[in-house]
Ligand SMILES: Nc1ncnc2c1ncn2[C@@H]1O[C@H](COP(=O)(O)OP(=O)(O)OP(=O)(O)O)[C@@H](O)[C@H]1O
């Protein structure tokens with residue numbers, strides 16, 4: 001009796017009870033699906049984060065208020081964190097060569113009959129430079145705009161194309177309303193090129209005005225974030241430390257977070273890693289439960305087929321014939337679960353990728369992982385029932401029932 | 402041991418030789434002697450009926466003859482092989498090659514086709530698929546089941562199932578066919594039909610041992626052995642008797 005024949009016998013054994021087969025491997029399906037899903041989602045997120053960050057240039061740092069709600073606003077007077085801090089950051093930190101302050105609010109822009117929700121940024125003119133953000137038509141904000149507090153505005157690519165479609169937006173007036181602030185009209189002086197979605201947000205859906213104009217309009221002086229540029233990529237991490245130290249002295253400890261691309265990447269990688277690990281543990285438990293399911297169904301199967309085993313033995317089956325038949329059956333059982341789980345996990349990862357705008361990445365090793373895991377589970381949890389079958393006394397087995 | 406020539410019947414070879422075979426079971430503190438010293442020689446071509454009251458040890462004897470069980474003491478030589486010291490695996494090979502079982506309960510695999518059922522002993526013997534299928538088909542045709550190869554046992558009548566079992570028992574051309582009450586689950590007519598098949602096999606030179614309660618069956622046998630309390634109390638009609 002060769003491997004193929006043993007395999008056929010084992011496969012037929014499974015086909016007799018499709019529902020039971022499916023239920024018993026559900027644990028394995030879930031276990032493998034979560035392993036595959038996790039690996040694929042982790043790989044996809046990492047790839048998209050890495051590509052977004054490298055797109056921005058890794059010499060860029062961000063200084064953002066710390067997460068504790070209100071701490072920034074309450075514990076610091078507005079003047080200490082107003083846009084003028086940008087200048088001080090460059091002056092007092094030799095590793096920083098450029099700094100811009102951004103003030104931010106959500107608003108609605110109206111042109112004729114069309115309106116669009118936009119993110120409104122008040123920025124200093126260095127902003128475009130720091131992000132290497134190209135101008136498509138017209139110009140970006142100038143120092144003179146900043147000094148005059150001029151009512152000029154520059155549109156992100158998506159905003160321009162949505163509101164103006166094929167018209168030339170330069171020189172046109174747009175109405176902008178935001179929260180409780182009075183609706184105000186601005187003159188379009190430029191349209192930016194497309195940067196797409198980056199980790200720093202969707203540039204193309206933003207509109208830009210001078211920080212001074214933003215302040216005059218809203219009265220809001222509190223900076224949303226500073227964007228800094230280190231003197232070089234290599235200096236970025238040291239520059240972050242330097243700024244951290246400077247800000248601690250100037251506004252106090254833990255009032256802000258200084259993020260380098262490096263630290264963001266590390267944070268995301270470690271979050272993804274922790275998530276993968278903890279969910280991986282859940283997947284492991286699911287696989288364990290799945291294995292016990294396989295063992296259970298195999299024990300039942302051996303019991304139910306005691307007479308079959310007796311018949312086979314009477315006709316000349318050796319212990320190892322019986323052993324391999326039931327062991328293969330257990331492996332097929334859990335491998336079936338593994339394959340279903342593989343496709344299930346892939347599907348979940350693809351859905352997540354669509355939702356989160358990252359690529360679906362299924363590393364080859366994950367497929368081997370799924371196949372390997374389920375084979376191992378089948379082998380490990382199948383050996384005991386298979387040995388029970390092989391050890392049956394033929395006479396007792398023939399008398400069974 | 403050279404065979405005696407008797408009444409024109411020629412028994413050239415010993416297929417079975419039991420010497421002082423004892424099989425006892427220990428149940429709690431009691432010892433049950435299912436076989437209490439059996440000496441028995443069966444020659445090639447004999448058709449032996451074993452009779453006796455319930456619990457007299459007939460099935461136990463068949464299990465030992467079929468190498469499903471080992472004697473507690475004594476010797477057993479099957480077709481020239483001393484089997485009492487063989488390993489489980491070696492016994493499996495002996496069962497496969499030298500023994501064909503026919504059971505009262507048919508003992509076919511219910512989910513396999515009858516063709517696959519007949520192929521089973523040949524599969525364990527390592528015979529190639531094509532040859533196996535050819536031989537199984539031929540055996541089933543001889544049993545009058547050539548048109549039902551793809552059927553499964555539950556679709557067949559009792560008599561048909563027992564014919565499948567006989568075909569399966571013949572698959573590896575065994576030295577001896579062992580049948581434990583083969584007509585026990587059949588009505589009189591069907592039983593008679595199965596009995597005719599055994600007679601035919603006997604006529605073509607097969608060695609057959611049948612356990613039965615039915616005196617009718619015994620009448621067709623060439624030799625009748627009576628078992629009481631694990632001992633042979635009568636042995637009639639055999640050449641060696
Ligand atoms: N596994 C066992 N454990 C203990 N005792 C057993 C076992 N198998 C058989 N026996 C005993 O051995 C004796 C012979 O049993 P056996 O089955 O050989 O009888 P039998 O002649 O086939 O009876 P029947 O005509 O009812 O089938 C009986 O007393 C039985 O109870």
Ligand SMILES: [Mg+2]
Nearest residue numbers: 459460461581
């Ligand atoms: Mg019996």
